[in-house]
Amino acid sequence: MGPKHWVSWFAMSIAYLLSFLPWSAQQGIGKYLGRFLHLLAKRRRHICDVNLQICYPTMTSKERQVLTKSHFESMGIGTIETFSSWFQPQSRFQSRITFEGQDVVDKVLAEGRGCILISGHFSPLDICGSQMPRFMDVHPIYKLQTNPVMNWVMERQRKAIFSKTIERTNMREVLKSLKQNKAVWYAVDQDYGRKNSVFAPFYGRQAATIAHIGRIAKMTNAPVVLYDYGRTKTGYYLKLTEVENYPSSDDVENATRINELMQSVIETKKEQYFWSHRRFKTQEIAGSPSPYDK
Template sequence: MAKQSTLNKSIFKFMGPKHWLSWFAMGIAYVLSFLPWSLQQVLGKYLGRTLHAIAKRRRHICDVNLKICYPEMSDTERKNLTKAHFESMGKGTIETFSSWFQSQKKFQSRITFEGQDIVDKVLAKGRGCILISGHFSSLDFCGSQMPRFIDAHPIYKLQTNPVMNWVMERQRKAIFSKTIERTNMREVLKSLKQNKAVWYAVDQDYGRKNSVFAPFYGHQCATIAHIGRIANMTNAPVVLYDYGRTKNGYLLKLTEVENYPSQDDVENATRINELMEKVIEPKKEQYYWTHRRFKTQPIHGDPSPYDK
């Protein structure tokens, strides 16, 4: 099924029988979003354990990624980290429901934000800024909190399921002053010209066409090249957005990336990957290890490490 925006489409377009199961799932998600935070965390943990038991393919991808990135890790350590990762992803699933269906103010007492001085500094330059982050399990939840501190315009990827798209796109429209589909470069440049923050998650494999190869945990990895290109084109400051789950809530932190970009795409991509490694290490279990980060190989035609 083609991935299409649902923003201009009525809900009635998605009320046919083929969508009933998706709406049922959205109904469960809505109910779960009302649970107390502590209970959501427990429920998410056990949801993650269930996924760990049944999601054989995702478990395999996680295991391959950990072997590539942490070759010194023992089998026991890797298995424990994999289990912790799935528990974290389970929690993230329940948190996503809260970000979709609950007011962001409901959780503000659990949010610690560091970087208001960075916001003021970079936007005072009048060129907007480029926020860069990785994919962690609390992505949707922490992302929904960001507009409280900075007017961020997130870059997003459409989902295959149209019902999920319908809910997701409207939720984000209600929270963010603007969202940008990832292929719409014109809107990216417009937002920066309006002195807004454009938010990219920069750590996924978007294929050979849109990437250069740069080291990630010591292995050549397809890394998007246009962060440095946009920064060079617009002179917009680049800001690292680090976020994650803590014992009693969430920490959101902004840090300006100094001496970036250079004129070399590979050098810029290498810097991006180094920053991602830095924010992954303190909270390894929260990172998206179930994404096929190394699927595009430097030599065209070489098999993916995830092929069995």
């Protein structure tokens, strides 16, 4: 509550007020917020363009520019959606949710070993994630935020929605949740550094990919379920699909499978993906220059 955090609390107040706007108004404001950020965030624009050059080498400069702008618009909308997920009752959005996969939930949990949900980072992450407890008891893995005000608000919201959240380094709680036949949710498409990763192809480029999904699945025999979600013109969809014949005994093979699954869900909604994150920041050969260095 000290003075150094007053700006953050003021920002949270604005976020709180925006969360009360009608859904269509939030979508429009979010789009313009994204366009504004597109103009200001030069570094993020560069990261996005580099990622698109790597992942879509045949895409023209003009096509990359169009997709980059659409990406920022989607991220702006996602920001407003996050505010709604923090400050509004989840029942407000139920009519806009389409869910596919109750048969998958019933099947994997009937085995009594819990399950591991895997997903990517897309702009409607928070609004879609907040709806998952309607269909299964999900324990999301999260990373602490550097801003203590945002971290407090985020944790408060998640504790109100989820029966349990797990800080990403707390493996003991992950295993405990699986033993209790709960779903543990990992977002598996970001670069967490050399120590926690193996290198596997992502859109044809070697990328640091977390290795412990396959290891946990092998250790616990917990089934792995792909969680696909996204924004539509009228709301959101959530879809669960069991990953068959996983894991193998090889970490790189498992990571390659994970990346292939991520590519399959990205292709249906490219603009919603987090292209402005440095997916390729860790190089396969230590000391090699980052592709994001100008």
